[in-house]
Amino acid sequence: MRETNTLTLKGTLTDLELTQVGEEFPLLRATLAGDAPDEKGKHPFYLPVQLRGAYAAAMHNLLAGGAHVHALGRLESHTWSKDGQPRTSTTIVLDTVKLLSGEHPTTAPDSRGLERLANGQNHAQLSGNLTRDPVTHAYRGQEHTRFTLAVKAGYGERERTHFVEITTQDPTAKRLAKGDSVLATGAAERASWQDKDGNKVRITRIDAATITPLARPGRPRQAA
Numbered sequence: 546m547r548e549t550n551t552l553t554l555k556g557t558l559t560d561l562e563l564t565q566v567g568e569e570f571p572l573l574r575a576t577l578a579g580d581a582p583d584e585k586g587k588h589p590f591y592l593p594v595q596l597r598g599a600y601a602a603a604m605h606n607l608l609a610g611g612a613h614v615h616a617l618g619r620l621e622s623h624t625w626s627k628d629g630q631p632r633t634s635t636t637i638v639l640d641t642v643k644l645l646s647g648e649h650p651t652t653a654p655d656s657r658g659l660e661r662l663a664n665g666q667n668h669a670q671l672s673g674n675l676t677r678d679p680v681t682h683a684y685r686g687q688e689h690t691r692f693t694l695a696v697k698a699g700y701g702e703r704e705r706t707h708f709v710e711i712t713t714q715d716p717t718a719k720r721l722a723k724g725d726s727v728l729a730t731g732a733a734e735r736a737s738w739q740d741k742d743g744n745k746v747r748i749t750r751i752d753a754a755t756i757t758p759l760a761r762p763g764r765p766r767q768a769a
Contacts, residue, residue, distance in 0.1 A: 555666035573601035578664020
């Protein structure tokens with residue numbers, strides 16, 4: 546079963562780097578930056594993104610650092626083992642990129658001298674099943690709930706499951722349990738912290754404004 550996995554982004558594309566994976570697979574890495582409006586005002590975002598294959602090579606010739614774009618994409622995860630412990634990284638893959646025409650307002654230059662798109666957009670929707678019970682903790686006087694969402698993509702032999710970290714202040718999340726199916730709606734963000742061994746950890750996750758329980762065959766829908 547294919548789940549919802551969509552990102553709608555509008556911002557300034559910078560730090561473009563075109564590389565080859567293997568002999569014939571182009572990979573374009575970049576950063577998409579902007580200021581997206583939310584209920585608290587403007588929220589800046591800096592998201593690492595990728596374009597893949599022939600589309601990456603074609604777009605590299607059209608795009609330039611500082612280009613303002615509208616993009617549609619999705620989240621993918623890759624899991625491996627390091628020192629006997631499972632590790633997961635999450636990547637934003639852009640399927641469609643369109644250049645914006647005309648003049649667009651930008652922010653004042655940041656510490657890197659980058660001007661972000663002032664009227665940016667950062668909207669994400671993912672559906673899937675919780676891989677574990679949610680964990681709630683206090684941060685700066687507010688409760689935040691975290692869990693991992695298993696998001697299926699593809700069909701049959703090409704089906705894959707992507708694991709995406711979700712953080713939210715929606716109290717609905719505290720009433721969920723492992724295996725529940727939900728729709729998370731919010732924004733993609735880049736988060737970083739130090740683990741217990743002092744190593745820097747960086748992840749791409751979803752900061753969900755709303756969590757909507759979904760019905761599953763044979764199971765009643767969770768109360769909102």
